Amino acid sequence: MPDLAIRLTDVTVRFEEKRLSFDCAIPAGAAVAVAGPSGAGKSTLFNVIAGFQAPASGDVRLLGEDMAGRDPAERPVSIIFQDNNLFAHLTIADNVGLGIDPALRLDAPARQRVFTALARVGLGGYERRLPGSLSGGERQRVALARALVRRRPILLLDEPFAALDPAMRAEMAKLLAELRDETKSTMLFITHQPEDIRRLANRVMFLEAGGILLDEPASDFLSRREPPAVAKFLGHSAL
Amino acid sequence: MIFARTERRTLRVAGGLALGTVLAFVGAATAVLLAHAGPGAGAPLLDAYIGRVARFTLLQATLSTLLSVLLAIPVARALARQRDFPGRVWIIRLSVVPLGLPALVAALGVIEIWGRQGVVNDLLGLAGLQSPVSVYGLAGILIAHVFFNLPLAARFLLAALDRIPAEYWLTSANLGMGGGAVFRLIEWPVIRRVLPGIAGLVFMLCATSFTIVLTLGGGPAATTIEVAIYQALRFDFDPERAVLLAFLQILVTASLLWLISLFGRPPEEGMTAGRAIRRFDGRGRRLPDGLVILLFTLFTAAPLAATLVSGLSADLVRLALDPLLHRALLTSLAISFASACLSLAIALPIVLVPRLAETGEAGIATRLMGRALPAVGSLILLVPPVVVATGWFLVLRTFGETGRFAPAVVTVLNALMALPFVVRVLEPAYRTHLSRTARLALSLGATGLHRLRWIDLPALKKPLLTAFAFAMALSLGDLGAVAIFGAEGFVTLPWLLFSRMASYRTADAAGIALLLGVICLLLTLPSTTAERPTESQSADA
Numbered sequence: 001m002p003d004l005a006i007r008l009t010d011v012t013v014r015f016e017e018k019r020l021s022f023d024c025a026i027p028a029g030a031a032v033a034v035a036g037p038s039g040a041g042k043s044t045l046f047n048v049i050a051g052f053q054a055p056a057s058g059d060v061r062l063l064g065e066d067m068a069g070r071d072p073a074e075r076p077v078s079i080i081f082q083d084n085n086l087f088a089h090l091t092i093a094d095n096v097g098l099g100i101d102p103a104l105r106l107d108a109p110a111r112q113r114v115f116t117a118l119a120r121v122g123l124g125g126y127e128r129r130l131p132g133s134l135s136g137g138e139r140q141r142v143a144l145a146r147a148l149v150r151r152r153p154i155l156l157l158d159e160p161f162a163a164l165d166p167a168m169r170a171e172m173a174k175l176l177a178e179l180r181d182e183t184k185s186t187m188l189f190i191t192h193q194p195e196d197i198r199r200l201a202n203r204v205m206f207l208e209a210g211g212i213l214l215d216e217p218a219s220d221f222l223s224r225r226e227p228p229a230v231a232k233f234l235g236h237s238a239l
Numbered sequence: 240m241i242f243a244r245t246e247r248r249t250l251r252v253a254g255g256l257a258l259g260t261v262l263a264f265v266g267a268a269t270a271v272l273l274a275h276a277g278p279g280a281g282a283p284l285l286d287a288y289i290g291r292v293a294r295f296t297l298l299q300a301t302l303s304t305l306l307s308v309l310l311a312i313p314v315a316r317a318l319a320r321q322r323d324f325p326g327r328v329w330i331i332r333l334s335v336v337p338l339g340l341p342a343l344v345a346a347l348g349v350i351e352i353w354g355r356q357g358v359v360n361d362l363l364g365l366a367g368l369q370s371p372v373s374v375y376g377l378a379g380i381l382i383a384h385v386f387f388n389l390p391l392a393a394r395f396l397l398a399a400l401d402r403i404p405a406e407y408w409l410t411s412a413n414l415g416m417g418g419g420a421v422f423r424l425i426e427w428p429v430i431r432r433v434l435p436g437i438a439g440l441v442f443m444l445c446a447t448s449f450t451i452v453l454t455l456g457g458g459p460a461a462t463t464i465e466v467a468i469y470q471a472l473r474f475d476f477d478p479e480r481a482v483l484l485a486f487l488q489i490l491v492t493a494s495l496l497w498l499i500s501l502f503g504r505p506p507e508e509g510m511t512a513g514r515a516i517r518r519f520d521g522r523g524r525r526l527p528d529g530l531v532i533l534l535f536t537l538f539t540a541a542p543l544a545a546t547l548v549s550g551l552s553a554d555l556v557r558l559a560l561d562p563l564l565h566r567a568l569l570t571s572l573a574i575s576f577a578s579a580c581l582s583l584a585i586a587l588p589i590v591l592v593p594r595l596a597e598t599g600e601a602g603i604a605t606r607l608m609g610r611a612l613p614a615v616g617s618l619i620l621l622v623p624p625v626v627v628a629t630g631w632f633l634v635l636r637t638f639g640e641t642g643r644f645a646p647a648v649v650t651v652l653n654a655l656m657a658l659p660f661v662v663r664v665l666e667p668a669y670r671t672h673l674s675r676t677a678r679l680a681l682s683l684g685a686t687g688l689h690r691l692r693w694i695d696l697p698a699l700k701k702p703l704l705t706a707f708a709f710a711m712a713l714s715l716g717d718l719g720a721v722a723i724f725g726a727e728g729f730v731t732l733p734w735l736l737f738s739r740m741a742s743y744r745t746a747d748a749a750g751i752a753l754l755l756g757v758i759c760l761l762l763t764l765p766s767t768t769a770e771r772p773t774e775s776q777s778a779d780a
Contacts, residue, residue: 074415079409081409081410
């Protein structure tokens with residue numbers, strides 16, 4: 001396995017009113033928290049990695065391979081959003097099964113994998129239910145089960161805890177940490193909570209005004225008192 | 240409590256008046272029809288002619304619905320997928336236009352394109368085909384109904400597809416779903432949910448369509464019940480048959496309404512909030528989707544363009560000086576203005592009394608009225624305008640000249656026709672408005688006229704104007720009620736247009752159609768286009 005899971009070189013993205021640029025190298029197996037004020041470009045960074053947004057210039061390499069011209073499904077990436085990860089009219093098992101075959105042609109071994117993955121996230125027996133009958137935290141765990149069966153080495157989580165209450169956040173973070181240890185995948189998650197960084201991240205990328213301001217070990221980041229944007233994020237602004 | 244004591248009293252009186260007016264007007268007509276039916280009237284039901292008419296009514300409505308709805312699926316999918324298609328917003332706006340256009344004007348536009356001298360037959364002739372497509376009869380009726388209802392159905396479907404959470408498209412792209420899987424697993428479940436409601440609405444519109452069938456139906460072979468009623472009254476002077484047909488029509492609409500109530504209402508149109516929608520499955524099929532969108536645009540725009548072109552090439556100066564046109568225009572404006580006022584006056588108690596009835600201290604009478612009024616508001620769907628007009632024609636015949644009373648009857652009829660729509664616009668607006676302001680207004684003592692002047696009117700100006708404009712446009716373009724009563728001294732704009740078409744003065748007809756179309760679109764378009772928020776292209780970074 002290459003040393004670097006994600007390598008962005010001079011990547012720029014242009015919108016009508018702003019221009020974002022990213023340059024970073026993320027080692028394989030890292031757990032990276034992506035933080036920063038709204039509009040800093042966190043989701044755009046994810047969109048570039050996942051292939052939802054083509055960069056205007058620059059080079060995106062995942063696991064050492066150039067991603068230019070590759071569709072989202074052809075990249076070694078799974079992505080989970082804050083909400084609406086599950087198709088509301090499909091059963092839990094079908095939603096997970098889509099991770100094995102996107103047209104839902106599942107044979108018996110595939111179904112078995114779905115059951116195993118659901119059991120792993122603590123939702124054994126939920127196979128026939130519809131997403132609407134689950135809590136927000138349970139739905140996010142189903143999305144995790146789907147990422148498990150997809151077996152992509154890079155997992156992007158776009159504010160995965162934002163809709164959850166504190167107890168569920170802790171539970172979800174614990175599960176994520178376990179799964180990362182088991183699968184050895186590289187994980188990036190967007191968060192607005194320093195607490196999530198303490199629980200889950202070994203690295204922090206802090207974005208501001210369309211660029212990566214900081215990229216450093218989580219412990220260094222958490223002990224910072226400046227710059228002001230980071231101090232504010234960490235809750236030190238009153239000092 | 241959301242109304243002050245005096246307001247409650249006023250509302251109860253207004254509710255009673257509205258209820259009484261509608262019931263008396265429709266009830267009198269129905270009673271007269273019943274009285275005319277007489278004993279043994281059921282026998283002619285087996286009449287071959289009536290059987291044929293009933294069959295054709297259902298046949299054309301079924302085919303129109305199938306064509307409109309089935310064609311709307313690829314159109315809506317293409318529009319939903321190709322979000323950057325050049326002029327997409329304008330194409331969606333264009334699809335609102337047929338709905339605001341009087342049926343007669345649309346029929347004329349369809350003839351311009353699909354008729355014997357039309358563009359389509361010219362093209363077919365160039366291609367070496369000898370036998371021209373005939374726009375009269377079933378084919379023409381279907382084309383005109385699809386012209387009206389395909390854009391309507393496509394817009395409903397598009398709205399439903401656009402309500403799919405934006406994350407679904409990202410997830411499906413991330414998972415690598417192909418076109419077939421996207422349709423089967425994401426689009427179809429949504430379409431299937433809204434389709435029965437849309438189909439029901441379209442079927443209802445086609446089964447009770449009068450003007451299109453009158454102008455494009457070719458003789459007795461292609462006649463619907465509504466048109467047969469008109470012919471029985473105006474040409475055969477056979478009230479017995481008209482009465483029979485009227486009951487047949489009520490039977491048909493009643494069963495339709497019952498079926499629709501089983502399948503659910505047409506879906507709401509509304510835009511999604513949140514994340515901007517980005518479709519990755521659209522990339523690979525720009526060409527086929529573009530072709531579908533182009534064909535849809537051509538089909539919808541061509542009759543409109545033809546109406547404009549031939550209207551402008553008519554002798555507009557001479558038309559503008561024609562005193563008959565002046566009179567028709569004035570009559571139409573007066574009738575439509577009066578009927579829009581009446582429609583709003585009846586609609587307000589229909590909207591407000593149920594709110595009054597919801598409050599705890601409402602008496603049994605108020606609560607009954609609160610339940611009866613909304614039903615009365617859509618009574619005209621059950622008893623179609625042509626049927627009510629037939630009843631009143633029979634009533635007024637006994638007083639001599641029916642033409643004298645025509646303006647009054649047409650005004651009330653048009654007001655009732657607009658009522659379901661007006662209520663649908665005002666009801667949600669009032670509901671939100673009352674929940675926001677009612678308690679505050681009461682506590683401030685702003686009641687009665689003060690409340691109306693300072694709180695209700697400013698906040699509800701937009702829905703009230705929208706409802707008024709639509710009611711007026713509907714009345715301006717209506718031919719049905721006028722046709723039954725059409726008399727020498729009583730000429731409206733659509734009636735003038737119809738008689739010019741009937742006497743083959745096509746240039747004049749084109750000029751009048753342009754005038755009528757422009758007035759109606761001026762009334763309806765501002766509100767429909769304003770309701771659509773512009774789609775933000777900004778990415779959520």
